[in-house]
Amino acid sequence: MTYTVTTATIESLDHEGQGVAHVDGKTIFINGALPYETVVYSSYRKKPSFENADTSKVLKASFMRTTPRCPHFGVCGGCSLQHAEFTAQVAAKQRVLEDNLARLGNVKPEVMLPPIYGPAWGYRHRARMSARLVAKKGGVLVGFHEKRSSFIADMRECHILPPHISALLVPLRGLVAGLSICQRMPQIELAVGENVDVMVFRVMEPLTPADEDLMRAFVDQHTRPDRALQFWLQPKGPDTAYPFYPLDAPALTYTLPEFAIEMPYKPTEFTQVNASINRSLVSRALGLLDPQAGERIADMFCGLGNFTLPIARSGATVLGMEGSKQLIERAIENATHNQLADRVSYRMANLFEVTEDSFAALGTFDKMLIDPPRDGALALCTSLGDTAPKRIVYVSCSPATLARDAGVLVNLKGYTLKAAGIVNMFPHTGHVESVAWFEREPLPDGTFPVATA
Numbered sequence: 001m002t003y004t005v006t007t008a009t010i011e012s013l014d015h016e017g018q019g020v021a022h023v024d025g026k027t028i029f030i031n032g033a034l035p036y037e038t039v040v041y042s043s044y045r046k047k048p049s050f051e052n053a054d055t056s057k058v059l060k061a062s063f064m065r066t067t068p069r070c071p072h073f074g075v076c077g078g079c080s081l082q083h084a085e086f087t088a089q090v091a092a093k094q095r096v097l098e099d100n101l102a103r104l105g106n107v108k109p110e111v112m113l114p115p116i117y118g119p120a121w122g123y124r125h126r127a128r129m130s131a132r133l134v135a136k137k138g139g140v141l142v143g144f145h146e147k148r149s150s151f152i153a154d155m156r157e158c159h160i161l162p163p164h165i166s167a168l169l170v171p172l173r174g175l176v177a178g179l180s181i182c183q184r185m186p187q188i189e190l191a192v193g194e195n196v197d198v199m200v201f202r203v204m205e206p207l208t209p210a211d212e213d214l215m216r217a218f219v220d221q222h223t224r225p226d227r228a229l230q231f232w233l234q235p236k237g238p239d240t241a242y243p244f245y246p247l248d249a250p251a252l253t254y255t256l257p258e259f260a261i262e263m264p265y266k267p268t269e270f271t272q273v274n275a276s277i278n279r280s281l282v283s284r285a286l287g288l289l290d291p292q293a294g295e296r297i298a299d300m301f302c303g304l305g306n307f308t309l310p311i312a313r314s315g316a317t318v319l320g321m322e323g324s325k326q327l328i329e330r331a332i333e334n335a336t337h338n339q340l341a342d343r344v345s346y347r348m349a350n351l352f353e354v355t356e357d358s359f360a361a362l363g364t365f366d367k368m369l370i371d372p373p374r375d376g377a378l379a380l381c382t383s384l385g386d387t388a389p390k391r392i393v394y395v396s397c398s399p400a401t402l403a404r405d406a407g408v409l410v411n412l413k414g415y416t417l418k419a420a421g422i423v424n425m426f427p428h429t430g431h432v433e434s435v436a437w438f439e440r441e442p443l444p445d446g447t448f449p450v451a452t453a
Contacts, residue, residue, distance in 0.1 A: 007059070010037045013092045015100070015399055017080040017430025019055070028053055031147070032074070034062040034084055035092070064088035069121070069159050076153035078144040079160060079428040086120045086427065093422045093432045100399040101420065105407035109436070113421025116284060118276045120427045124160045125192035125254075126273040131176050133183050140177040142169055142188065160428060162192055168222060175218045181205045189234075191267035192275075195250040196228040198267040200241050203233050216245050238268035239326065256282055259310035261338055269330065270303060274425045281395065281423050281435065282310055285369060288419065288437040289393045291316040295366040298389065300351055300380060305331045305344070307369050307395075312343040319362065320346045352379050359383040367391040376401025381408040388413065392438040397425075399432045406436060415440045 008021035010033045019033025021041075030041045032055035039059060045052040058065070068074070068082035081089050094115055101107050130152045131142045143155030158166045176182050187202040207215070215231055223229045230249035234241040243249070253264050254275050259282070265271050272278040285307060291297055293315025299308040302320030304327060312318045312335070322328055328346045335344040349358075352375065359380070368389040370377050374397055392409065396402035409415040420436040 006043075007038065007040050008033075010035050010039065010062070012099075013096065013430070015096050015430055015432055017084075017092075018052075026050055030055055031080070032083060033058075034064045034088075036060075037062045037065070064092075070157070072153055072155050072157070075146055076144050076155060076158075077147040077149070078153075078158065080430050082428045086117075089427065090115045090117050090422070090424050093424060093430075096432050097399045097402075097420065097422050097434050100403040101406060101417075103403070104400055105403035105405075105410070107403070107406045107410045107417050109417045109420040111419040113284070113419050113435070115422050115424060116277060116280045117424035117427070118274070118280065121159050122162045122166075123274045123276065123427060125162070125190075125275050126271060127161060127190040129188045129190065131172075131185055131188055133177070140173045140182060142172045142176065161190075164224060165190065165192065165197065171218070171222065175214060178214050179211045180208050181211065189267060191252055191265075191271075193250075193252040194255055196230055196252055198230050198232060198249075198252050200232040200234050200267050201244075203235055206235075207233070212244075219245055232267060234268070241266065241268045254278070256306075256310055258283055259286075259313045261309050261313065263304060263306070263309070263334055264337060265304055265330070269327070272306070272425065277423060277425050278306070281425070281433070282307060284421075284423070285393050285395055285435055286310050286314075288435065289367055289369055289391065291367065296364065298362070298365045298368040300368060300370045300377065301372045302331060302346070303327055303371070305334045307371060308344055308346075309335060309338050309340055311369065312340045316343070316366075318344050319365075320344060321349050321351060322346070323348065323350050323352075351377065354379050354383045356383045356385045360385060360387055365389040367393075369393045369395070371395040372401075374398040374401065376405050378405055378408065381405045381413065384409075384413050388440060390440050392440075394436045394438065396434050396436070397431070399434060402434060402436060406438070409438050413440070 008023050010019035010021050012020045012035055014020050019030040021028045027050040030053045033039045039055045040057040041053040042056050043051045043053040064084050066085045073082045129143055132152050133140050137154055141152040143153050146153045156170055184204040189200040191198045219229050228249045231244045232241050233244045251264050253262050255262050291311045291314040295316040297311055297316045297318050299320045302308045302322050308318050308320040325348055328348045331346050335341045364387050410417055415438040418437045418439050423433040425433040
């Protein structure tokens with residue numbers, strides 16, 4: 001790989017936590033650089049309008065710069081911003097959101113909400129780690145991939161995992177190395193629940209009886225007095241995962257205490273990685289939505305019911321929609337588990353293909369919550385017509401697609417962007433989670449303002 005070396009002054013951070021500079025008319029995205037710094041950088045990818053680069057040397061450090069806590073930072077791809085002071089990370093992400101809304105959506109919120117953030121370390125309750133026998137490194141490695149690489153980082157600790165999970169990284173190496181299928185066990189998925197830690201081992205060949213004994217002994221040795229440890233096995237896709245040992249472990253759950261919700265889930269199902277921040281996010285979203293008894297509310301991309309059930313707890317009637325039959329079935333189970341089945345109904349639908357007619361066929365909603373994946377909810381926003389809900393709360397994991405969809409809602413559908421703000425779900429990464437509140441007020445004649453494209 002050919003590198004060229006030059007100097008730049010960093011202007012901002014992008015949505016991936018890279019420093020952004022402009023040199024000779026080109027935009028340079030520089031890993032490891034922070035705003036207001038002057039750095040020497042080396043480019044590893046050159047395109048006509050931009051380059052990607054790494055920081056080679058910091059000539060003038062930013063006030064945001066701090067010493068990374070993790071000794072593996074810079075090699076491991078799990079974090080990209082440990083070199084930035086924590087509150088500066090939060091402020092930078094808020095600016096990313098504001099910039100995307102203005103530049104991509106041509107919208108500006110009436111109010112920027114104060115950022116939601118919590119503990120900087122030990123927050124990651126969901127993780128997918130790779131496992132591989134690497135003879136040159138002395139045995140099996142267990143951890144995240146190196147930056148821009150398929151190689152596994154030689155990790156012996158991880159500060160974004162809970163400390164008791166980080167302490168298992170080295171013992172897990174020894175466990176996998178001792179198995180007969182050590183070269184056929186490529187992945188370990190982690191789920192930390194309220195009362196149990198679950199590890200799902202991807203097994204591409206059956207375990208031998210000796211392997212099973214080793215895994216049981218590991219669980220027995222590392223189970224803590226205050227919480228259980230349970231191993232699952234996954235022979236094929238996520239749906240094939242099943243509990244291996246012990247079979248009498250507590251159920252895997254997370255809770256939303258403010259709404260008296262307990263959410264059982266399987267370790268391969270999607271839940272937010274940061275349980276503490278998820279609670280704050282749900283509280284903020286529900287505060288903005290302000291569900292009232294008697295209202296009919298839609299929860300689009302509802303998943304397991306993370307927002308559906310708290311909305312229902314208010315007394316509103318909720319329709320949850322999701323594209324996965326399995327998720328719909330699990331959401332129904334969770335509504336029943338929380339004694340909310342009488343207020344909730346679920347329907348499977350591909351929300352990326354919704355039309356104005358198909359949305360209108362659902363009936364009238366007073367309010368709607370949207371929580372899409374990174375692709376956003378363009379078709380859904382475009383489908384809104386005269387019967388559109390008066391209030392929308394949009395939870396986003398991509399500021400770019402939120403901005404795009406906000407542009408549709410405000411500039412084409414007559415909504416006002418009342419407020420928006422970031423949720424720091426993933427400290428020390430460039431990932432930006434956010435929430436936005438849209439309101440649609442009728443004109444004096446009872447119609448709604450709709451701009452022309």
